[in-house]
Amino acid sequence: MGTHFRRTGLLLVLAAVVAACDSDADLGQVSAASVSEVAAKAGDPDCTQEEPFTPFDTIDGDNPIVMQNGRVIELRASNKSKCAWGRISSGQPGEEIWTDRKDPTANEHEGPLGHTRIDSGTAKFTEAFKNDGRVMRACGSVQGVVECTGWF
Template identity: 40%
Template structure:
C-alpha cells in the first residue's frame, strides 16, 4: 500500500511539474485569428550582411490588416521574425513568428494582426550570434 501511494504521489508531482514547465514555455502572443499570408505585398525591405532581403509583407486594410516577415535571397540557418508595437515603436512585442531557413533561400513567418494603430517591422539575421537587421516600422 505504501509503495502505491509513493508511486501515485511521484506521478502526480511529475505531471504538475510538466504542466508548469509547459505553461512557462508558452509564447506570450499568438498569431491573430483570420490572418494568413495570402495576397501579400511588400511594404518595407532591409538587406542583411550577406545580401539577403528581410521583407515586411501585409495584406488586407483597415481593421483587418495582417503582416508577416519574409527572407528572400537567404541561405539555411538564417532567421526572420516580426516585432509589433502599439505605442509608436517605443516598446514592442519582439520576435513574433520566429522562423529559420532549413533549406532553400526563403522562408516567412506566420501572419500577425496589424491594425488599430499597431506598427510592425520585420527583422532577421544571418544565423545565430550574427548582426540583426530590421526594416523600418510600418
C-alpha cells in the first residue's frame, strides 16, 4: 500500500472522529464500528488494532457467529501487533462483549478480558490483548444468552 493511500485513509478516519465529536447524531453501525475500532485504547501494552482482519480458521467453532437474535460476535486480530479483540455488531445498548485467552493445550482460560457493553449505537469493540502464543476467542451476552467464537 502506498504512502499516499495510508495518509488519505488516516485523514478520513480522523475526519470521522472529529465529525463524531461535533455531532450528536447517531453514526450508524458501519461508521460507529470503524471509528470505535480505530479509536479503542489498548488493553495490553503495545497492542494496536492496526491492519485488522477477521480470522476465519478457528478451533472448535466459527468466527464470526450470528446469534439467534441476529447479533454478530466476532474476534478481530492484527498480525502487525499480534493482538486480538472482540466486536459485537447489530446489537442494542446494554449488550456485552469480551475476549478470553488461553494456552492452546490448557482447559482453563483467562477472561473475561476487556469486558464492555454497547452504550449507544449498535456496535462495540473490546480493548486489544496480546496473543503471546496463546489462542483467543470473543464472547457476547445478549438477553442472558452467552455465545463465543471459536479459538484462534
